[in-house]
Amino acid sequence: MTNLVVEVAVSSTPVYAGNNDGTLSYRVAPELSGQVQMGSLVLVPLGKRRAVGVVVAIKERTDRTELKDVAAVLVKEFLPPEMIEIGRYVAGRYVCPLAVAVNALMPPAAGRRLERRWCWLPSGEEGVNGAISLVSCLPAPAGDVAEYLSRRGAAWESQLLQLGPRREVRAALEALKAHGLVRNEWSWRGMPKERRLPTDVEGAAQAAAVKPDGTGRHITLDAAQLRAATSINAALGRGGTFLLYGVTGSGKTEVYLSCAAEALARGYQVMFLVPEHSLIPQMVTRINQRLEAEVAVVHGELADGERAAVWERARIGKVRVIVGTRAALFTPMPRLGLIVVDEEHAGSYKQDTAPRYDAREVAIKRGQLQRAVVVLGSATPSTEIFYLAGQGKIHLLELPQRAGNAGLPRVEIVDLRAEFHDGHHGILSRRLVEEINGVLTAGRQAILFLNRRGYAPYVLCRQCGHVPLCRHCAVALTYHRDGTLRCHYCGYIERAEGKCPVCGGNLSRLGSGTQRVEEEVRALWPGARILRADRDTTAKKGQWEKIYRTFAGGEADILIGTQTITKGMDFPGVTLVGVVNADLSLYQPDFRARERTFQLLTQVAGRAGRRDAPGTVVIQTYNPQDPAIALAAFQDYQRFYAQEIAMRRRLGYPPFVKLVRLGFTGSDEAEVIAAAHEVAELISNAESNIQVLGPAPGYPSRLKDLYRWQLMLKVPGWSRYKNRLTPILAPYIGRRTIRMIVDVGPINPW
Incomplete structure (x- = not known):
């Protein structure tokens, strides 16, 4: 007998030499052949159990007898063809098994949606009555189960288990099955469609043709913004990739929203990608203020059911706008017309676990497959992307000035070497303390940035040099204010002892983290309202949103944080940004260290003076002469890029290899x-x-x-x-x- 053969990507398939794709071959029985196509969700045998997989290839018919049969077709049209192609692209470009890439395209907990469905077999009034009369000799819950199924015709096993003790209900079902009264089959329960979609931030879309931006002002695009939006809109329906390069505060988001409104008006779906979960509330708020469309969010903190609801409704075209982190890129959207990758330079767009994809590259590929426009936006574009724009492979659009005639902030560089020689050993320089005093007196807000959490980066015995290390990782433990030493890699925790375990000397806490900065700030300004945003304070769901809303609403004076607060945040009341130590990222063992330093400093400096009040930035450093710091002070990206690309060409680094x-x-x-x-x-x-x-x-x-x-x-x-x-x-x-x-x-x- 001749059967069709399909290749199925099953996420739980072991990957080994000779099966590097992680896919398995199965026969398709003739009665199922009309139900199988590329992207179908199928039930297949895998060892002694059954698993859910996706059909990724259909081969010619074969007479091979050693192949097992597909057990059932759960959903005929599950993954669209373009998503299967995205899976192949990810597997091929990033050298990972196709099964792993396809698993990334699946909705959360896809395999756990598989459940047994029990069906009642007797038909007609006489048959039903006769069957129920036979039940009296079966285990106790059998009567309730039989009555339940006879009324409904079929039910999920989880529903039937509510009728009595689980073990007794299962025994009753098997007894009913043995008497030919019921049958069961594994089935795909489907995705929740009607539950309320997660939006993170509440806000009604407004219908006016010109809408406020949240500060009471009305938005009209300036000449540069209008040129950029016109170019992007002209490509809708045809596709194309654009780099929107503009200084901080130049109104890139307004261009995104203008183009999104046009895409929605033409019937397309829109996707906004942001590098951090912390940026989602602000983006959702601005979209709700400007666009007449329901906004759904996708990020790692959502429950599986919430993400599954977004995935399914987007797949059938019921979600028109999605905002999310890099994983949102794999949400199926049949009418996708615009993909916005905001702050494209951020390293968080690169996945560190399999599949190790770069969301920017995958977004460009998806745009090509669906003829969608891809807009990469940044005030400090990655060197590789800006190089591609210079080569004409990406369309370059520029916003050279801040929106609304706002000026760039005034930047001062404080040499910490001079501070030390003058006998000032505090974390905050005298100049920064003076500026914070002025901000608090004027009723404005300040941001203090230090890209290191905890209280002290490490603990040292000054007598013997002993440094407490993690028991599981070759790294120093970080001291936290609660009296613990913590590993920021694996989470190991131990109590901090005052004495050295080696020689009995006193242990000293060296360096500064955000906790120590917060302690000093509270001591200097006891009446100030202070918030801290780092991984320790935002670990639980909803904590960052609370901090964001509090500070954005003017209910706090000083925000202390790590790089979470540097990317794309728009706080109207901030007129001062203080960089506590600009050198932390400068000398890392990475050829991108200077680029990262320049980007961090430029981005955090851009949070100051974004409205009518002028802004000030104070950068504290031991290396004021370094180009990454000096050029960031002037937001001079072009000169920095010229130096960076010359260095990479000379040493043979990306984009040249x-x-x-x-x-x-x-x-x-x-x-x-x-x-x-x-x-x-x-x-x-x-x-x-x-x-x-x-x-x-x-x-x-x-x-x-x-x-x-x-x-x-x-x-x-x-x-x-x-x-x-x-x-x-x-x-x-x-x-x-x-x-x-x-x-x-x-x-x-x-």
């Missing part, structure tokens, strides 16, 4: 090192044009009790060499003792 990191982890350090050296030698012998850097320890070299070593490859054309490297790497994928990861285009140090 593609970096690929091969990471090796395992519990036996010797085995990890051996595997890294073995792969390095194989690649060096096979591809002379690929530069292999390493092997070298990762940072930290041990994480969660696993040793970490890495190779860095400089590949002069990833699309050309990818297929040649894959066979070399394949035997190392899925090893049990040593795990190898492939990270294409890594952003963060490892």
Whole structure:
């Protein structure tokens, strides 16, 4: 007998050498052949159990008898064809199993929606009555179960289990089945469609043609904004990628909203991507004020049911606007016309776990597949994206001035070396203290930025040099104000002891984190209303939204925070920004360190003076002469880019090569090192044009009790060499003792 064969991506499929796609082949029985197509959700046998998977390929009919059959077709039209193509793109470009890529496209908890459905078999009044009369000899709940099913015809097992003790109900069902009164089948329960969608921030869309921006002013686009919006709108329906480059406060969001309104008017769906969950409330508020469309949000803090509701309603076209972090990019939207990637330079657009995709690249690919316009926006574009714009591969749109004739903030650089020599050892310089005094007197607001949480970065014994380390990671523990030492990598916590466990000397707390800054600020200004926003204060759901609304509403005077507060925030009352230590990101072991420093400083400086009152920025540093700091003071991106691109061309870094990191982890350090050296030698012998850097320890070299070593490859054309490297790497994928990861285009140090 001849059957159709399908390739099915099942998220729980083990990946091993020879099955690097993670897909499995199944036959399709003739009675199911008309129900199967690309993207269908199917039920398949997997070992001794059954699993849910997605059809990713349909092959010619075969007489192979060793293949198992597809058990059932749960949803014929589940993943649209363009989403399957996105899955293939992610799997191919980022060297991950297709099953892993497709799993990222699925709604949350997709496999857990599988449930047994019980059906009542007798028909007609006489048959039903006769069947129920037979039930008296069956286990106790059988009568209730039979009556329930006879009235409804069918029910989910979870519904039937409410009729009595679970074990007794299950015994009754099996007894009814043995007597031929019921049958059961595994079925896809479907996604919730009617539940209220999560929006994070409440706000009614307003119908007026010209709408306020939340401050009482009315919005009219200036000449530069209008030119940008006109260019983007002209591409709607045809597709295209644009870089909207504008100084902080230039009104990029107004351009987004104007184009979104046009896209919605033409019947398209719109997607807004933001780099951090913290930016969602502000974006949703502004959309609600400007657009007549229901807004749904997608981010990691939502419950599975909430995300599933958004996913399903977007798939059937019922959601017109989505705002979310990078994972929102995989939400199916059949009429997608505009994708906005705000603050495109942010490293959080790169996924650090499989599939390790870059949301900017995937957004561009999705735009091509659906003929949607992609707008990448930033005041400090990533060097790679700005280079592509200079090459004409992305359309460049510029907003050179702040909106509403507002000026850029006045920037002062404070040399902390001079402060130290003058005998001032406080965290806040005398100049910054003076400026904060002025802001509080004037009834304005201030932001203090320090990209390090906790109280003190590490603890040291000044007598013997002992530093308390994490028991599971090769990193120093950070002191927190609650008297604990914490690992910011694995979460390990221990009590802080006053004495050194090695020599008995006193332990000193060195450096400053946001907790210590908060302590000093409260001591200097006891009457000020102070908020702190870092990972410790925003870990629980809803905490950041509360901080945001409090500060944006003018109910606090000073906001202290890490980089959470630097990206795209628009606080009208802020006239002062203080950078407590600009050097923290400057000397990291990463070729992007200066770029990150420039971006952070420019972005946080841009939070000051965005309305009628002039802004001031005070940058504290031990390296005032460094170009990343000096040019950030003037928001001179063009000069910084010129220096940065020249350095990368000279040293051979992106965009002139593609970096690929091969990471090796395992519990036996010797085995990890051996595997890294073995792969390095194989690649060096096979591809002379690929530069292999390493092997070298990762940072930290041990994480969660696993040793970490890495190779860095400089590949002069990833699309050309990818297929040649894959066979070399394949035997190392899925090893049990040593795990190898492939990270294409890594952003963060490892």
